[in-house]
Amino acid sequence: MKNGIENGYYHEITPSGFGIAIKAGKVLFSKQSDFQKVEVFETESDLGRVLTLDDLMMTTEGDEYHYHEMIAHIPMMHHKKPESVLVIGGGDGGTVREVLKHKTVKKVVLCEIDGMVIDACKEFLPTISCGLTDPRVEIKVEDAIEFIKDKKNKYDIVLIDSTDPMGPGEGLFTEEFYTNVKSSLKEGGIVAAQSESPFVNKTEIKKMYDLLKKVFPICSTYTSNIPTYPGGYWAWAFCSESVKPLSYLDDERCEEITKTCKIYNKDYHMARFALPNYLKEIL
């Protein structure tokens, strides 16, 4: 069985032999960009519309907040005053939307290599992409590997909202790239990066953290549930030169953000760095 839609069902089966199946509806958008196949389709499920890239699940209207709240608010709440934020990848706009909830934010740069992803999401996934038209947002349709090279001491927060470490996302999983990301941080800056499934992608996750640990003096991991990713469990790297996990949280800001979220709250935040034994052993 190939990944993608066949006989009315979308399937994504990982190399480990299991994955997800969703009752598919009408295909709204399906084109090959310069980088990948971009597809948006309806589902006959509670999940609403789905975005896939190269037949791999990126996000759904019904569960996108599981991913976007976690990649944004965990690092953002560790910073005393995040003003300048860079989002790498994340063309669907969900991460930008969450970042914009923070009142301190003055500027968000979205650096996405594939303009077709942005355009398709603006048209077909408006509840996810809605933040992209905010005046604080600057969109750069560029390769982040090049973009980041000359950015020094510019961002309070960098969020690496990438695809998997194959295809156009591959170069975002290298020591050179992470070193440049570190240089782009202001003092007290924090990086969060999607870091694959602890259960399904044990080899990939080990490789990625081995590189991150070479670059960042503080490199930790937090996890949460994502219903539509195989295994339902996802990890993000939390990296910094000076900020330790759970070293800072402003209760008032936390309450404000919680009111706007379907998942995020203070208890949930505090619980995210507690990892299962098998994941601790890998890292």
Place this chain on the structure above:
Amino acid sequence: MKNGIENGYYHEITPSGFGIAIKAGKVLFSKQSDFQKVEVFETESDLGRVLTLDDLMMTTEGDEYHYHEMIAHIPMMHHKKPESVLVIGGGDGGTVREVLKHKTVKKVVLCEIDGMVIDACKEFLPTISCGLTDPRVEIKVEDAIEFIKDKKNKYDIVLIDSTDPMGPGEGLFTEEFYTNVKSSLKEGGIVAAQSESPFVNKTEIKKMYDLLKKVFPICSTYTSNIPTYPGGYWAWAFCSESVKPLSYLDDERCEEITKTCKIYNKDYHMARFALPNYLKEIL
């Protein structure tokens, strides 16, 4: 698409329109018992062998510890000296195996309605069922609804390791049953019950907790990841007359249990009662 194996893949699609798919191998056991269809099959995946009942996923060799460590150790570690334990359902033996890791335990009663489940798991899932031959274990192939009626003040811990609230498990989700379970507890006793998926089964979970709250003065919820259940996220009820969540933990016992586990550790334990906003709203 029907649940079960077809064209080389096992599918389980929930009424909400999405679910899991696993590359299936040889069917090792498939029979209709007096209660349900019992099936064990090989998979061509990291998950090893799988047990299904009425074509619904119960457990796999590859991820069973996600469920069994959580249903057992969270309540067990809240009790100062758990000696007498009742497991309701749980014919695969995984919950009993975890309970037996606690040195204080003198007696475990397994009350499973379907002897065929026990027999199939003893033959085909030995790494899961291995605890069932321990001399401390007494197996009762009986309907727990009847079994529990005359048990008063007998158990330190009752674990309701049931199927979903349809079919043979249905009567295990009623106020009358929960009332009898409460009566079966000794002073300081704790009940943990599998309570469906917070993401997929919002209606069922609300109904169940409404009943539990009528019966138990303390009724809380803890959650964890289960890769092979649709949505990958699962909840258990934690109920007691006197024991509050996170009110007790013996560090030394916790360390001992942690050494034997793939997931469970103190940090993970402490993090389990932190719930996402959407689940708090349901409960």
